[in-house]
Amino acid sequence: MKSFFRLTITFFLFLFLTILTQVGGVLYLLSKLFFKFVPQIFPAKFPLFLQKAMTFLIIYALFTFAFLPPLAKLNNRVPLPYFSKEETLQPANLLTVFLNRHYVHPKLKQLTKKVAKKMNQQYPGTQLSYLDANFPFWNGFPLLPHISHNDGKKIDLSFLYKHQVTGDFLQDRLTFTGYGFCEKPRKGEIDQPAICERKGYWQYSFLEKFVSKNNAPTVVFDEKRNKALLKIIATEKATGKILIEPHLEQRLNLSSYAKVRYHGCHAVRHDDHIHLQL
Helix, strand or coil: CHHHHHHHHHHHHHHHHHHHHCCHHHHHHHHHCCHHHHHHHCCCCCCHHHHHHHHHHHHHHHHHHHHHHHHHHCCCCEECCCCCCCCCEEECCHHHHHCCCCEECHHHHHHHHHHHHHHHHHCCCCCEEECCCECCCCCCCCCCCCCCCCCCCEEEEECCEEECCCCCEECCCCCCCCCCCCCCCCCCCCCHHHHHHHCCCCCCCCHHHHCCHHHCCCEEECHHHHHHHHHHHHHCCCCCEEECCHHHHHHCCCCCCCCEECCCCCCCCCCCEEEEEC
């Protein structure tokens, strides 16, 4: 019975870590080979479960930052930049990097960095933040909860915001994940979230319901910079498609750009981020 319980725990941890990071499940099984040695490495005052957790995290971090990038390159995927203060493209949350959700096709990396550089040249001091991209291996492997981030050719970018009073550009993410801080439709604009909810698509605004804008009362959507950003993306030859909410397309006068599209009620709302794909 005890062996069955341990096997069940191992299975669910393997499944959870695989879904969350793609390679975490395999690395967890690998780390179990070292668990019998942990009492010789860590101080005895540490509980055994903590020693095992630290062993896994050390192995996971070593593989993630040292071995994963060159292996992913064999699959024609490369990591987006992180940690460098000189980059005009940064992760909104370093957890994205630690969970291996920042890998893209080399062409998409080149495009995204080019867009970020052009935006910074047009508005000095502007940094573009990326959210979820793709896992490092295997086309078709799902990056949950996304529907289509499974081939290295998709990335989510943060919208740009400013301080309501000073007008200063705000670099910090507005929620923990970077998602859910929605720029809602105004009076007279297309209210697609309401349309989708009336059709029964309960998931469409699910995340937004748990993120309150009261957490950042002085933050406003930077219409000028976001319009400039979307125009830059839309005019790049390598850009295949841009997904945003219809009311933002309407507000920013982007209807003449064929690459700006609507994603459909089956997905989730896109007034908290920009979906860019090759």
